[in-house]
Amino acid sequence: MxxxxxxxxxxxxxxxxxxxxxxxxxxxxxxxxxxxxxxxxxxxxxxxxxxxxxxxxxxxxxxxxxxxxxxxxxxxxxxGFVDGHRHCWQGSLRRLAVDADLAEYLAITHDGVARHYRPEDMYIGNRVALTGALDAGFTTVLDLSHNTRSKAHADAVFDAYRDTGIRAVHASAPPNAYEWEEHWPDDLGRLRDLADAQPLVTLRMAIDMRRVRPVEELMGIARSLGLGITMDGVMGPGSAEELTRLGRQGFLGPDVTLIHATSLSESAWVEIERAGVQIVLATTSDEQLSLAGGVPPVQRALDTGHKPGLSVDVEISLAGDAFTQMRATLLTQRMLAVMSRTAGERQPEMLTNADVLEMATMSGARAVGLADRVxxxxxxxxxxxxxxxxxxxxxxxxxxxxxxxxxxxxxxxxxxxxxxxxxxxxxxxxLGVDLPDLRARAETSRDHVLSAAGFRIGPNGPEGVPELQDAWLREYFASHD
Ligand SMILES: [Zn+2]
Missing domain, CATH: 2.30.40.10 (Urease, subunit C, domain 1)
Incomplete structure (x- = not known):
């Protein structure tokens, strides 16, 4: 070589x-x-x-x-490449359910293993995900951490950032289901101090599926702490209505980054564009896990005048490298552009290789709040x-x-x-990775959380996974598209 x-x-x-x-x-x-x-x-x-x-x-x-x-x-x-969002705690579950759709993903993770994660499971999941990211050329990862069930869980994640030596943006969110310490959002001030103590770490608030307070109140808390806001925009009509309302009430701005942005209404896009909200696509998770219609809004995001960032999302089912994201996004936009030309509709400009390289680097940096640094x-x-x-x-x-x-x-x-x-x-x-040790710890952690959830590992993934149990998750899934 x-x-x-x-x-x-x-x-x-x-x-x-x-x-x-x-x-x-x-x-x-x-x-x-x-x-x-x-x-x-x-x-x-x-x-x-x-x-x-x-x-x-x-x-x-x-x-x-x-x-x-x-x-x-x-x-x-x-x-270096920038991953606009990944759920690093799931690192020890990599490629466990490669053919999962959204319902199965939710049943295995948030409804299944998530509540059995101990701080050491958070640590090793993050170490695996972030070491793999570094190897693949991601120098920055926005870790959308939606399983920090206690302060100790969050501490373990910050330890993993330090031990990996990657640039991490900790996007802090509460867990999506079941009991937790209910330390969030009160803990954000302490987390900001933790981030300030690590030169490669910054903090954002993540507003994910579960809302523990009204969204306007959460946004106010983030802004009072000087934090950027990363929102999951993948609930179809629910997200569209919410974004339209937030935009009209003046709550949106360039400090807000929206992930996925799949199946939004034109009125929501008008507010996004007007407020300068940043977009991070999750091309492969939208397409492969069938999220909210399954079509990433590549063209609509480009039409705002700013290129979106790219993101890996979940390695339990998807590839973990930037090349896959760049290629999938290039192919998706070009395919849809040709389809619209063939249908006699508007012919959007074809995305280029240079465009997707920019999305994986500079656009991603902008979307995670680090445009002036990387x-x-x-x-x-x-x-x-x-x-x-x-x-x-x-x-x-x-x-x-x-x-x-x-x-x-x-x-x-x-x-x-x-x-x-x-x-x-x-x-x-x-450098500095003891691969056999990392593998052994990841296997131990994976086996612990799977068996605690009552799952067995079969030849094609976890077996014994019931339908969604948690009432809130069931409601979310029913309303998401
Ligand atoms: Zn995600």
């Missing part, structure tokens, strides 16, 4: 140590900056000092004496960077670099990942 090289192996350890903050230069790469003013730089250098991008140019001559040189010839350097390669931004081999068997001899990233490569071609200037993946492997 080709890829970046570092002359002295001791420098790899220096770059992997966040305390050291060693300056380094990525040299001779095709740099896709995602910055409108810089564009693409062939044979370019990226200099990083103190965790931030200090220079981006065709050839940086004046380097700090102690800068480590990373030879990135034949590589493509991009900003999402592009520009001086002053924090150094969340991917070094992708462009001469492996997936992409040799090398064509269009944007298309190579979107369609040609996979996670194995991502040879190096930097988060805030710290090396987290090198030579194709996430």
């Amino acid at each position: 080709t890829g970046p090289t570092i002359g002295d192996p001791a420098d790899i350890i220096r770059l992997a140590s966040p305390d050291e903050g060693a300056p380094f230069v990525l040299r001779g790469a095709t740099v896709l900056t995602l910055d409108p003013g810089l564009g693409r730089i062939d044979g370019g250098d990226v200099l990083v000092r103190n965790g931030r991008i200090a220079a981006v140019a065709e050839r940086i001559g004046d380097l700090p004496a102690d800068a480590v040189t990373v030879d990135a010839t034949d590589c493509i350097v991009t900003p 999402g592009s390669i520009a001086v002053g931004k924090e150094a969340d960077l991917l070094v992708i081999s462009a001469q492996g068997i997936n992409s040799l001899p090398g064509g269009n670099p944007v298309g190579t990233v979107v369609q040609g490569v996979d996670r194995s071609d991502i040879r190096a990942v930097f988060v805030g200037g710290t090396l987290r993946k090198w030579d194709g492997a996430v």
Whole structure:
């Protein structure tokens, strides 16, 4: 496998140590900056000092004496990918129910195993999900944490962020069913302090399916704490009515990000557009789990004038990488555009590879509230960077670099990942991970929550899963589309 090289192996350890903050230069790469003013730089250098991008140019001559040189010839350097929403606590349930629809997903998770999660199960679920995300080139993940049943559960999640070294946006929500400590939203102030103590973590309020207070009141609490708001917009007519009302009452704004936004009315979209609400698509979960009509609103989101972010959502059924999201979104928009042309309707512009790469980076950063810190390669931004081999068997001899990233490569071609200037993946492997230990702990946790819920693992997933039991979840499911 080709890829970046570092002359002295001791420098790899220096770059992997966040305390050291060693300056380094990525040299001779095709740099896709995602910055409108810089564009693409062939044979370019990226200099990083103190965790931030200090220079981006065709050839940086004046380097700090102690800068480590990373030879990135034949590589493509991009900003790290941003996952606009994922439920990381479910990491130990990955690919357990690959053919599930929404009802089965809810029955296994929120109605089934969720209440049996202990803090250590939250920790290991997050470790698995976030380590996998890092390996796949996600340097930022918005963790929509809707199973923090107690303060201790939330603490365990923050421990997992710290131990993984990824940039995490903790979108805090109450659990969707059954008993819990009822510490939320009162605990948000404490969580904000926890986030402030970790340089890579920020906090948002998530307003998910279950509402413990009226939504206007929750939004007021978030704003009084200075928190952005991430809302789940996937209840079909229910979401549409609510968003229209919130918009007309002046509660929506650019600090609100809506996930899914599936099956909304035009009146809701008018309010979204007017208020500058951000959108995060969940293309594969809408389509595969059959959420609220099953068609992600790619075109309607584009019609607001801002590109939406992309998101993985649930790994219990879906792929966990950005390539799948970029490709699925590209294909979906193009398919629907051709369908509308064939039907003699308006012909929307075809989405391009560059568009979906922007969605997976800069648009995602904007949607999780980090546009000024990450999402592009520009001086002053924090150094969340991917070094992708462009001469492996997936992409040799090398064509269009944007298309190579979107369609040609996979996670194995991502040879190096930097988060805030710290090396987290090198030579194709996430650093500092004891894989057999992680696997053993994930298996133990998974077996605990499944057996506590009374499920058995059969050849095709959990068996013995009853229909939805919780009255509120049943009502939600009945009303969602
Ligand atoms: Zn979700």
